[in-house]
Amino acid sequence: MIIVGAGVGGLTAAALLVKAGCRVLVLDRNPHPGGTAYVYKRKGFTFPMGPLGFGTPSVVIKNLQSLDGEDLKLSPIQYRIKAFDLDIPISHPFPKMIEELIKLFPTEDETIKNFFRNMEEIVSAMNDPDMDPNHSILGKAMSESAMEYLSGLVKDWRLRRVLGSIGTQEPYSSLPLLSAMWNLISNQGIWYPVGGMRSLCDRMVQAVSGHRANRDKFGEIKLGTEVEEVRIERGRVLGVILRNGAKIDSAAVISNADYKNTFLKLIDSKFVSDEWYRAVMRARQTSSNLQLCLGVDANGVDLSSFKEADRIIYRRNQADLSGQIDWSAEEIHPEALVCQELEVSLLSKNDRKLGPEGTEIIVIRTEAEHFHFSRFRPTWRKRIPEYQAYKMRLGRALIQEVENLIPGLGRAILVMDIATPLTFEEQGGRSGGAVAGWSWNYEDGSDYRPRELVRTPIQGFYMAGYQAFSALFMGGIPTAMESGRRAARAVLQGDGPVENIMIPVTE
Ligand SMILES: Cc1cc2nc3c(=O)[nH]c(=O)nc-3n(C[C@H](O)[C@H](O)[C@H](O)COP(=O)(O)OP(=O)(O)OC[C@H]3O[C@@H](n4cnc5c(N)ncnc54)[C@H](O)[C@@H]3O)c2cc1C
Incomplete structure (x- = not known):
């Protein structure tokens, strides 16, 4: 059994299949497991790539418990909106x-x-x-x-x-x-796992290739291994071809790469109907983020805004609300960026172990369009020279704006890391750096009940991940986990192919 991608959905499917006694090989092009849910180190600080918590905890608890029988401890995250001269608790x-x-x-x-x-x-x-x-x-x-x-x-x-x-x-x-x-x-409520996002991924990795799972070498995760093609013949999956040309046979393959990566890059369009291919091409996704992760000196900042909150949805009081940012411009004005809605998280309040003593971790996020940033990328993982300075200008403007919430922030920064939509695409592995799956806009054909999108038109080939449901009604992590569980079940039952594409598509 092959699983393309070691994100939350891929790892969940892999762990359940290993538990059911299948031999499973997980391949991920990144040097780390977890996909978008991974965390990374910068000068003694542990910064998040994506999720800072999750909803629908029952799904996460149930799925993890079925893997190793252990409980998951969670702490609640308190949200407030501070904008337009209002201060509203929403949790x-x-x-x-x-x-x-x-x-x-x-x-x-x-x-x-x-x-x-x-x-x-x-x-x-x-x-x-x-x-x-x-x-x-x-x-x-x-x-x-x-x-x-x-x-x-x-x-x-x-x-x-x-x-x-x-x-x-x-x-x-x-x-x-x-x-x-x-x-x-x-x-x-939205919840933070005690031990951090890292502990969540570690438990799944352990269930796939850890000691217990591997007494008979059932599960293996190969990192730094990119799948270039999914092999198909007469409507049936045969295995994959790696970037280095190696062929691996398998009668079942689960793709944890999202729909666009899978059907526009890994599979030849001749193996799906025109309708299927066009739908995947045209389907809109949610936009991406510009994200600042800051390690700060706790003595240099006034955190009184966070007395009753862990996350603040902030907007400047006098922000010009009429105009949208013109993302097709060569560069956007930092002043326009900071007038958008910002999400400011005091992550260290949820998890003291993420930074050295006497420090705090603050994460600032705002919406950003992938196509605007893609012109700074001549080839995959490369950037033109102007990119760094531009990114810094935007980052500095955001910090200056957030001084309204956290006085002293600018001078208290010890470590700063800026992620753009290109980072979420390349490091997280998702097309367009999309944050929350299929578009949430009413016009883009959203559903009244999330539909499962795990089966494909190809026999033995299944999808797992946050786009394997038509809507994220449960939130990102639980949706990815649940899709992984359904994909594992489909493999074990030998579920057949589907004809019609069900992803939400703008008419
Ligand atoms: C900025 C940001 C913030 C978020 N915040 C939250 C949050 O607070 N709460 C929440 O619940 N969710 C959040 N999400 C969404 C959450 O990250 C996802 O729903 C979840 O982690 C997605 O898991 P997934 O299974 O879809 O896999 P992904 O994380 O998309 O991982 C897919 C994996 O497939 C690999 N891959 C792709 N193509 C190939 C290939 N050809 N060969 C080999 N490997 C390949 C990639 O390297 C990657 O590791 C956020 C996302 C982002 C980007």
Whole structure:
């Protein structure tokens, strides 16, 4: 059995197949396992590549426990929105959210109650497998976007943004997705694994190739090994060809590379229908991030904004909200970048072991478009000389802006690392550096219930990873894990191919 990619989805599938007694070979082009969920060292600090926590903890706990029987300890992450002169805690169940928001928007009390009642009803309908979408609140929820729904309901534009994006943006998604996200962040909570993301990946690696799994050499992970082609003949998978030309046979292959990497790069288009190929080409993904990881001197910063929060969704009070950034420009103005919504995380509050004593770790993130940064890359992993200085200008501007939240930040920095969409693509391994899978925009055909996208038109070939569901209603890590579990099950059952592509595609 071959698995292309040692991300969360690939490792979950591999570990379950090893447990079922299959011989499994996991191949990853990166020198480390974990895909986007890996962490790395910089001068004594441990910085995250991607995830800083996850929702739907039951899925993660259940999957990990089925691998090695051990529990996973979690600590809750507290989110707040600080923007537009408001300070709103959002990691509270719906009744408390209603109370907090009515304090801030007393004249919209009925609207706020109605909104959360609707969110609750939509979530229950989505969780009921027998619910007919045509004859329930789901039908109505699918017929209008979150923007249309909220425009008719809310008077204050700030409240519209908070309710419609769980942040500071205008509503952009469908109502089912918005309900699922409110349910995730407020009712279920977002959690940090004690021991860090590293411990999560280590447990899966151990289950694949550790001592217990490997008494009979069942599982092996080969890092620094790029798959160049998936071999197929007469609609059936035969194995893979590596970058160095080596051929490896296998009657079943699971790809943990995402859909675009898999069907546009690893598989010859003649092996799938035109409809399938076109759909993968056209499908939109979520945008990427610009990310700053900072190791700072704890004595030099004022962290009082984080007294009751671990993560702050921040936007400058006087930010110009009318204009979008022109990402097609040669360079974007740093001032425009810092007027976007920023997510500022005090990661060291969740995990003291990530940095030396007397230090803190702060992660700043904001949306960024991959195509803008790709012009700085002449070839894979190479950059033109101007790139470094440009990246630094953007980074410095973000730090200066975040001084509004964390006075003293600029002068207290000991170590700084900046990641762009190119980093998430090359180090994390995902096309376009996309953060959250398929597009969340209402217009891009989002679903009312996530559909499993594990099977493919090729016999013996399956998908695992965050794009192997049509929507991330559970959040990134649990979706990737659950897809890995389903892919392993499909292999063991010998599930046959599918004809129609089900990924969300813009019409
Ligand atoms: C900036 C950022 C922040 C995020 N924050 C969160 C968060 O807070 N919470 C959350 O739940 N999720 C978050 N996510 C999403 C989360 O990272 C993913 O959902 C999850 O880690 C994805 O796992 P995956 O199984 O899809 O594999 P990926 O992480 O995409 O890994 C795929 C692997 O396949 C390998 N690969 C690809 N092609 C080949 C090839 N040809 N040959 C060999 N190997 C190959 C890659 O090297 C990579 O290791 C974030 C993502 C990003 C980018």
